[in-house]
Amino acid sequence: MVKQSYPRIEINLQYLKENVAAIVKKCADCGIKISGVIKGTTGIPQCAKMFQEGGVYGIASSRLEQIEDAINEGIDLPMLLLRVPMHSEVDEVVRLCDMSLNSEVSTLELLNEAAAKQNKIHNVILMADLGDLREGFWDKDEMVKVATRVENEWDNLHLSGVGTNLGCYGSIEATADKLDELVAIAERIEKEIGRELEIISGGGTTSLPRVLLGDMPKRINHLRVGEGILLARDLDVFYGLDMSFMHQDVYTLKAEVIEVKDKPSHPVGKISIDAFGHTPEYVDRGIRKRALIGVGKVDYGSIDEIFPKDKGVEVIGASSDHTILDVEDAEREFKPGDIVSFGINYASIVYVTNCKNVQKVFV
Numbered sequence: 001m002v003k004q005s006y007p008r009i010e011i012n013l014q015y016l017k018e019n020v021a022a023i024v025k026k027c028a029d030c031g032i033k034i035s036g037v038i039k040g041t042t043g044i045p046q047c048a049k050m051f052q053e054g055g056v057y058g059i060a061s062s063r064l065e066q067i068e069d070a071i072n073e074g075i076d077l078p079m080l081l082l083r084v085p086m087h088s089e090v091d092e093v094v095r096l097c098d099m100s101l102n103s104e105v106s107t108l109e110l111l112n113e114a115a116a117k118q119n120k121i122h123n124v125i126l127m128a129d130l131g132d133l134r135e136g137f138w139d140k141d142e143m144v145k146v147a148t149r150v151e152n153e154w155d156n157l158h159l160s161g162v163g164t165n166l167g168c169y170g171s172i173e174a175t176a177d178k179l180d181e182l183v184a185i186a187e188r189i190e191k192e193i194g195r196e197l198e199i200i201s202g203g204g205t206t207s208l209p210r211v212l213l214g215d216m217p218k219r220i221n222h223l224r225v226g227e228g229i230l231l232a233r234d235l236d237v238f239y240g241l242d243m244s245f246m247h248q249d250v251y252t253l254k255a256e257v258i259e260v261k262d263k264p265s266h267p268v269g270k271i272s273i274d275a276f277g278h279t280p281e282y283v284d285r286g287i288r289k290r291a292l293i294g295v296g297k298v299d300y301g302s303i304d305e306i307f308p309k310d311k312g313v314e315v316i317g318a319s320s321d322h323t324i325l326d327v328e329d330a331e332r333e334f335k336p337g338d339i340v341s342f343g344i345n346y347a348s349i350v351y352v353t354n355c356k357n358v359q360k361v362f363v
């Protein structure tokens, strides 16, 4: 196996744990339990462990292999599958997860059979689509009917509650009104089945503003939070919330300089297409000092998602395995072998932690 030190993603586990604990505490003060969503960090078991140590109620992921890794790491918390199950995976869902989010009768039937075969009771949260238009029941009468079937008909399923997801496809804000709609659906179901639901799951990171601003509907008692713990950037940048109580630098991408030269800033010759078939705009700024580093779009996705920590350094372009930095105005002199550090966005955290070419280093 090739031994490489760079590119690497440094993950500050202590910061991660402190972020988990901070969100768990704020939510606990509002009577809300947190399932820590580990998909944003590709379910890295060391990170999943920090969710546990930070005090989450459970662990959640969209992907079964990440939940299995967490179990193998010795994490014995309720495991929640976030992505509505595929028919082809129901046996594994029941084997690995205590609970799943659901929206299809045919899948619930298969989950019930799988649970019967494994002598288990599988817990179900039914999803309501409140307008964001990804998963969930659109017809709420149908949802109430299916809820009563889970309650009465399928012996190896237990109806734990209801949930919703907002701010994913349709960019719909998790306002107090939207979450009141979810509570109203829960209460319709409770009336039908004659008992209280254990869980009313009000969404992910985009529902945290309700907690932080103090207008979360009382009966919401569960959230599934990933980004707001791993990065804590979206609520700051997009919602203008003060997130200074969180570490926004749990993840640092580091890459090595492989070439430093003065070159023209505008390509020389007949312009056609770049490595990805596009023709970007090139601004002519004359001759500039540039550093080439050994990391590229295959590793982190898009150059808009990475932010050099050095003042005066600008990311001007990239191909699959190379990134070009303008270092003309940098505060230090770059030479081959030097290391450059970047803060990265959620999408890039997902990519770099998924990439076997990027070393994972825990600090």
Ligand SMILES: *Cc1c(COP(=O)(O)O)cnc(C)c1O
Residues within 6 Å of the ligand: 037, 039, 040, 062, 082, 083, 101, 165, 203, 204, 205, 206, 224, 225, 226, 227, 228
């Ligand atoms: C990914 C996901 C979450 C967590 O989203 P964050 O924005 O990372 O908090 C919650 N619920 C569902 C259904 C998801 O797919």
